[in-house]
Amino acid sequence: MKAEVTVLVDDYAGFTKFFSEHGFSVSVLIGYEDGSSYSVLVDLGTSGRILLYNASVAGVELKSINAVVLSHRHYDHSGGLARLSKLLRDKPLLGHPDILKPCYSVRDGSARFNVGLSPEIRKSIGRFELVLLREHMELSADVWFLGEIERHYDNSYAVKGFKTLRDGTIVDEPMLDDTGLAIRVGDKALVIAGCSHSGISNIVRKARKLTGAAEIVVLGGLHLAQAEQQDIMRVVGELEAEGVTEVHAGHCTGLKGETALLRKFEDKMRKIHSGYRLRLTQ
Numbered sequence: 001m002k003a004e005v006t007v008l009v010d011d012y013a014g015f016t017k018f019f020s021e022h023g024f025s026v027s028v029l030i031g032y033e034d035g036s037s038y039s040v041l042v043d044l045g046t047s048g049r050i051l052l053y054n055a056s057v058a059g060v061e062l063k064s065i066n067a068v069v070l071s072h073r074h075y076d077h078s079g080g081l082a083r084l085s086k087l088l089r090d091k092p093l094l095g096h097p098d099i100l101k102p103c104y105s106v107r108d109g110s111a112r113f114n115v116g117l118s119p120e121i122r123k124s125i126g127r128f129e130l131v132l133l134r135e136h137m138e139l140s141a142d143v144w145f146l147g148e149i150e151r152h153y154d155n156s157y158a159v160k161g162f163k164t165l166r167d168g169t170i171v172d173e174p175m176l177d178d179t180g181l182a183i184r185v186g187d188k189a190l191v192i193a194g195c196s197h198s199g200i201s202n203i204v205r206k207a208r209k210l211t212g213a214a215e216i217v218v219l220g221g222l223h224l225a226q227a228e229q230q231d232i233m234r235v236v237g238e239l240e241a242e243g244v245t246e247v248h249a250g251h252c253t254g255l256k257g258e259t260a261l262l263r264k265f266e267d268k269m270r271k272i273h274s275g276y277r278l279r280l281t282q
Helices: 049-058 119-127 200-211 229-241 254-268
Strands: 002-009 025-031 037-042 067-069 092-095 104-107 110-112 129-132 137-140 143-145 162-166 169-172 180-185 188-193 215-221 244-250 269-271 277-281
Touching: 002 049, 002 180, 002 188, 025 180, 037 137, 037 180, 143 200, 180 200, 180 277, 188 200, 188 277, 200 215, 200 229, 215 277, 229 244, 229 254, 244 254, 254 269
Parallel strands: 037 067, 067 092, 092 129, 188 215, 215 244, 244 269
Antiparallel strands: 002 025, 002 277, 025 037, 104 110, 104 162, 137 143, 143 180, 162 169, 180 188
16 A cells, blocks of 8 residues: 655745645545555645646646545635635535634734635535535545544644634634544554644544554644744654654644754654655555
8 A cells, every 4th residue: 555645735835846825735645455546635725726736737636536625614725625616526525514613813912704614615615525524434445534633632722813603702713623634554644634723643643543553644734833832842742652753744833843843853854845745655
């Protein structure tokens, strides 16, 4: 078995021919020993335009995608749904039921409304086969949609400032819709996290339990950009304790988070960018 990941959208383009935007999207192609394959698109960036261009340059055939996974409802992960809804019409779109809830952001005393699914996206998701799950689900052999993530470790740093509407009142949003994807390849499991509002340590913990893997490779956004240094160091320690041996971080990880991860994992820590590729083989 082998898994190949191509980062289609990230905030950073590196020194490449790819484009960047604030957001995240990756395609994952899993190949099996019998010659069959399974492909997943995780998140769709902000605009969809960058995703389509980068997929073309990278040679990723989006029409062959078997399923789309939405890590959570924020616009920088869901925004591309509208532009890609015709191309991916009738494909399964998996997410947590709370992706349909309103989501606001309150920072530095100012409120930002509609940071979740826009009205345009809410219309376009009707073109997909919408599958809303709280439970985890094995999509293909050794490929898991993680579903709702149990909060074993403190993730308050990753949901700070997010709000929702309940019975006419603005209340704190725990971001229960934040999830990820796990793929077991031999003794390792690859964990793909869009933004890690559930806490990357919690996401890894669930993936490890589901896959039974001895080692964990993490790729995605770890939402450490606004975290305090003490929280960053705690999270890095938790990852090591959960069996993480390799990290490929970007999007919302932030400079302080990337620095702490680099110090801990050294040459097993990489900064991702649009066009970045990762291959795991059994």
